[in-house]
Amino acid sequence: MWVKCVNKKCGGIKPLWAFNRNRSKKFGISSQCRVCDNKAAKLWMANNKERRKPYRKSYYQKNKDRELEMMRSWSFNNREKSNKIKAKYKRCNLDKQAALAAKYRFIKHKQTPLLNDLDIKKLDLLYKISDYLGSYYHVDHIQPLSKGGMHHPYNLQIITAKENIIKKDRIDYDVQGIKILWHDSHLKT
Numbered sequence: 324m325w326v327k328c329v330n331k332k333c334g335g336i337k338p339l340w341a342f343n344r345n346r347s348k349k350f351g352i353s354s355q356c357r358v359c360d361n362k363a364a365k366l367w368m369a370n371n372k373e374r375r376k377p378y379r380k381s382y383y384q385k386n387k388d389r390e391l392e393m394m395r396s397w398s399f400n401n402r403e404k405s406n407k408i409k410a411k412y413k414r415c416n417l418d419k420q421a422a423l424a425a426k427y428r429f430i431k432h433k434q435t436p437l438l439n440d441l442d443i444k445k446l447d448l449l450y451k452i453s454d455y456l457g458s459y460y461h462v463d464h465i466q467p468l469s470k471g472g473m474h475h476p477y478n479l480q481i482i483t484a485k486e487n488i489i490k491k492d493r494i495d496y497d498v499q500g501i502k503i504l505w506h507d508s509h510l511k512t
């Protein structure tokens with residue numbers, strides 16, 4: 324069975340499966356084809372951003388983990404676009420950025436135990452190794468700082484930047500990073 328799409332710009336004669344179901348309509352299908360339906364929906368969404376905000380927020384809250392993972396892998400695969408968006412956000416929220424950075428410094432300081440000379444050396448080496456490997460590697464707190472983890476060499480590992488972006492502050496995301504077997508005798512000054 325073939326149906327004509329009522330959209331004047333389209334007017335296509337298409338098979339039944341090319342139309343969405345819609346019980347409120349006479350024949351139980353949408354009067355315009357799926358392609359036109361999707362276009363109209365996209366347009367409506369673009370024109371009603373403010374109205375959709377509360378719904379989007381509650382949807383995000385309910386599906387937080389999945390949404391976050393999708394956003395993170397998108398931003399990894401669209402680095403340039405994502406960096407532009409991030410830079411713009413930073414420019415528009417300088418005070419928020421400063422507050423976040425201060426909070427991070429405070430937590431890091433609070434959760435840094437007393438370090439002896441050897442610990443400081445290990446900490447230093449971890450960051451140096453990560454630097455040496457380049458921007459595709461990050462130093463990661465195995466137990467995240469925000470979840471009470473310590474800023475101590477034994478809670479640090481080197482993982483790929485992609486894994487770090489996906490992991491962020493999750494504790495259920497298991498990453499096997501580069502483990503360093505410290506031989507204390509080699510580190511002594």
Ligand SMILES: [Zn+2]
Nearest residue numbers: 328333356359
């Ligand atoms: Zn159509």
